[in-house]
Amino acid sequence: MTQSHEAGFETLCMHYGENREAMFGAAAPPIFQNSTFTYPDSASFHTRQDADATRFDYTRTGNPTTRILEQKIAKLEQGEDCRAFGSGMGAISAAILSCLKAGDHVVTIETVYGPTRRLFSDFLPRFGVETTYVRGTSIEDFEGAIKPNTRLFFVESPSSLFFELQDLPAVARLAREHEIVTMCDNSNATPVFQNPITMGIDVVIHTATKYIGGHSDVVAGLVVGSKERMRAIGRMEGELIGATCDPFAAWLMLRGLRTLPIRMERHRRSGLEVARFIASDPRVRRAFYPGLDLHPQHGLAKRQMRGQAGLFSFELRQASQEATFRVVDALKIFSIGVSWGGYESLAVPLNVVDPATGEPTWIIRLSIGLETVEDLKADLYQALNTLE
């Protein structure tokens, strides 16, 4: 090992940002479950606003347990700094609000996460911000939507219903030419499979509720970007809107990160195996999973990602509500539920507009958990057998 050897991803997940010496050697960091931090004298209290202070003041603005998490995530995403939030939507709305003012225009993808879309369509118009929705599978979609007042491209690649990708280096390049900020919701890929910042994207956002937490026991979000941007978000949206991450939630995410690389490898392997199985069943019309060779964006997926997570959707040949409900209701190991990225397999029947045709259809989205993959395939097979 040479001195310039860079620690690998797994090693960073275990050790980066942890100062065990300062914590009595504790192998798992303590949860700093306190609202306020005290000062030894008035002079240090009065200089407490120093932005690079190593001490903490109040948990809404920073907490030592949360700080370990933020440093680790910034490193894993190859960004300069990170801030944790109380939910993925807390992170998304803080990041989005941080770069917009009245009169600005945003471009995002049609299939962006539902509440993110509602932030653009139902909330931001009240403050004079307009949004254009594009499919986003071609760079011309973005190019054609740019206006003189466009300030933000908000993308989500792969998206979480139809798993469409955006060409991140191309989106970042186009945005730079027009001085547009780029943000990518990277929750599906996780830093294990994709690092948008290395492709020129300015801001990476995660809901840690999904794969990063990984155990369906925490709701939290993360924003990664430059030091300057993260400091501004911390001072404004973080502190003033106050979607603060709870220290216990930060601790649960630190615990989730210890196993993130091995969990994602299993999600990837099982996801691919189940997706291939589903795609080859005659009762299935289409499977939406960029990990499949036949997926129209498989080549792009291989260029900008190191793998695919265990989340995908499919459409039955008989894509009616009745048939879709019948298959989902027949599942025994898969539970019916929103969210994804946990240890357990989940299925949801969804009535959605197909971005390729603009027509509504029924799909089933599966989150492939960590159970024995043969059990998952057998469960899906018996459920499909309820169709005549």
Ligand SMILES: *Cc1c(COP(=O)(O)O)cnc(C)c1O
């Ligand atoms: C769930 C989800 C979010 C929101 O995260 P919360 O932690 O539930 O607020 C954001 N983006 C995507 C893609 C999601 O699936």
